[in-house]
Amino acid sequence: MKKILFPTDFSEVATNAFVHALEFAKIVQGELVLLHTFELPIYDNQFFPENYAVIYDSLELSQFDMFKDEIPKLRAIAEERHLDKIKMTHRLMDGDLLFNIKRSIKEDKIDFVIMGTSGATGWDAFFVGTNTGAVISGIEVPMLCVPAEAKFKKIETIGFTTRFRPKDKKALKMVLEIAKKTKAKVKCLYVKTNESDVSKDTIASWEEEFMQEPIEFFVISCNEVKETILDFIMYKDIDILTMLTYKRGFFEGIFNPSLTKKIAVNFDIPILAIHID
Helix, strand or coil: CEEEEEECCCCHHHHHHHHHHHHHHHHHCEEEEEEEEECCCCCCCCCCCCCHHHHHHHHHHHHHHHHHHHHHHHHHHHHHCCCCCCCEEEEEEECCHHHHHHHHHHHCCCCEEEEECCCCCCCHHHHCCHHHHHHHHHCCCCEEEECCCCCCCCCCEEEEECCCCHHHHHHHHHHHHHHHHCCCEEEEEEEECCCCCCCHHHHHHHHHHCCCCCEEEEEEECCCHHHHHHHHHHHCCCCEEEEECCCHHHHHHHHCCCCCHHHHHHCCCCEEEECCC
16 A cells, blocks of 8 residues: 655645645555654753753643644545545654655655645745755655645646656656556656757657557647746646656746746646656
């Protein structure tokens, strides 16, 4: 059974992403590991020699109480969507969020991470600007990033960006497994720029290899890669966009959408970021 890590700060953004996590767990027949992390403030114990331990104990207890109060709300969401049979376990961890995500991935043998792309209590910085690429490239399991405005809808079309490299093919096969479980189509996009070096023979060999699969290949000549991908999402009715983690600069632009108004308005679908060695 696939194990899905769902880090949450219990914000509205995270709760919206939880719905995606539930539905994804249903698709891959997986279970959820809910992770909440918190960082205790640093105190100089020379000023609090007697109360030092008490302060930390009370802070940890308040985090536990919040965690205990919020979990039933998530279970209620699962019940409303008739997904309460999905197994859920919980982790409350002190310390750095990325460190704890990595630790949980290792200890819980996680297959996927699903997470909202912004949140309260300092999580915004985790997903904005240069940190976005660091997060996605910092873990080696596929990560579904759910923008705040991305309401869940049935996955019918999965977008996949490629450079037609061997490692891309490995990721595409993984996406196909997900697509078949939800009876979705995969639309594969290659943006051919002036610097592109992919031959027509390579593209033809891919098309032949995947001829029996629910895949369409699109080759678009344009030097504006981000804008082309965003147009592709809009005009091809993409429900989830899959990208390999080598496109770090693209992630930074998407999650901090200051490039154009078009990005800010239209980009409201999840991204499945896949790490391929």
